[in-house]
Amino acid sequence: MKPCQRGLSLAFSTRRRSPALGRYVRHLRRTAGVRRLQVLVRVNPGRQSLAEVYNGFLARACHETLCLLHDDLRFARNRRWGRQLLQAFAQHPDYALFSAAGSVSLERHGVYWLPPQDMLGQVRHRLGRHNYLSAYSPEFDGPLPALVLDGLLLAVQRSRLRARFDEALPGFHFYDIAFSLQQTLAAQQQGAAGCGVLTRLGVIHLSPGRPDAAFETLRRLFCERYAAALPARLPLPPRYTPQLPGLAPTTALPRVALWLWHHQTGPDPEALRQQLAKSALPPQEVCLFAQTACTHFGGPLQPVANWADLQQALLAQASASQADYLLILDTRVWPWQDWLPALLRRFRQHPRLGLLGLRLHYADTGELYHAGLAWVLDQGLPVDVSLRGIHSPFGYREQLERGLLGCSGVWMLRRQHFIDWGGWQGSAWLPGFELGLRTREAGWDCAVDGQLAGGWLAAERPPDPGAYAEFLARLRRRQRA
Secondary structure, X not given: OOOEEEEEEEEEEEOOOOHHHHHHHHHHHHHHOOOOEEEEEEEOOOOOOHHHHHHHHHHHOOEEEEEEEOOOEEEOOOOOHHXXXXXXXXXXXXXXXXXXXXEOEEOOOOOOOOOHHHEEEEEEEEEOOEEEEXXXXXXXXXXXXXXXXXXXXXXXXXXXXXXXXXXXXXXXXXXXXXXXXXXXXXXXXXXXXXXXXXXXXOEEEOOOOOOOHHHHHHHHHHHHHOHHHOOEEOOOOOOOOOOOOOOOOOOOOOOEEEEEEEOOOOOOHHHHHHXXXXXXXXXXXXXXXXXXXXXXXXXXXXXXXXXXXXHHHHHXXXXXXXXXXXXXXXXXXXXXXXXXXXXXXXXXXXXXXXXEEEEEEEOOOOOEEEOOEEEEOXXXXXXXXXXXXXOOOOOOOOOEEEOOOEOOOEEEEEXXXXXXXXXXXXXXXXXXXXXXXXXXXXXXXXXXXXXXXXEEOOOOOOXXXXXXXXXXXXHHHHHHO
């Protein structure tokens, strides 16, 4: 029988019959937001593995789209999660599987939630009186590409599927990781549709999902069976640059001065100058402040030796400039969009905006370098500053985020503000820290425009995993406090 294209099949396995079974089916029908709905239930007290049960559901479903669920899931009533799934498959033909959580990497140990910064999705947990949200990534309108998916919810577009559940894995663990990994490998090797995470399904999980002895046994078996594919990491696609509206015309456009700060190890600043000159609103003034000779730069150049020299040179240049706004740019940043009209539009929209930056990604891996600077507060420890979302694939929001401490690599502000606030005090780590602090002390707002993105071309790599794990532990202690 040809599967129906317009409806949705739901399927779940449960260990025993109980009155709660009927209530769960009614909950699914009430929250899915889909009229043509088939519900398949298998009472399985452990005689079959989930891989066997789910392969049976794939064969029995009457609709093209099948959603495999755990029996301890609930859904927010206003999300219409079933309709979301149908729309996502219709709008994104390059996806065959969706879940509410997943990861872009899988190490040799096979545990998909390690490292945590590679996770995607949003799942709310309800454990007795405790209710908390695991926001592995912010909410996005569309799907996020994933390497592997969590099996608490697996939505399948059956005609695009190139995988089957591995029945050599007994029990109730790693069926989901093996299944989604197979589909991803087919996508990479054969051009098949891939896996993705939807962040707005409103999933509520009623169990903690703690690993047990059976989990460890199956982990070892999974790692043996899929050793040739591990470790694996999904290359991040160039999806970071949404379309931007143009700057509304006015009788007098503001003048912008572009100041480039060039390090000894930075890339050629002339290519960056030429790229920014192509803007729909090119800068009227350009100056390069460099620690090393740049003989091919097509504009004024001022040599500086260190951060203190840079500060004095910038202040002198600001006093002599005729520009309304300054765009101070580290030459290790490469623009992925036409920034200038969009940045100026933000200043028009938000009159109290003092300092504006944007998010940066490592240009080679696509991972997030930062989405602004934020305070890190710990009891008994000094105040620290974090690069928000660092090393994550999608740890940012595609919107303007205000109330931050500052930004790094790219700074835009009014020229007079730079003169009044005096730049920074020779910090060799993040000049944006001092600049952001002075902005906030003066009563103005610091923000990052999450719709704007650039590549971070610096040679330095992320800190060691131990330092990052310690940083995450500090954040958890802060949340508990």
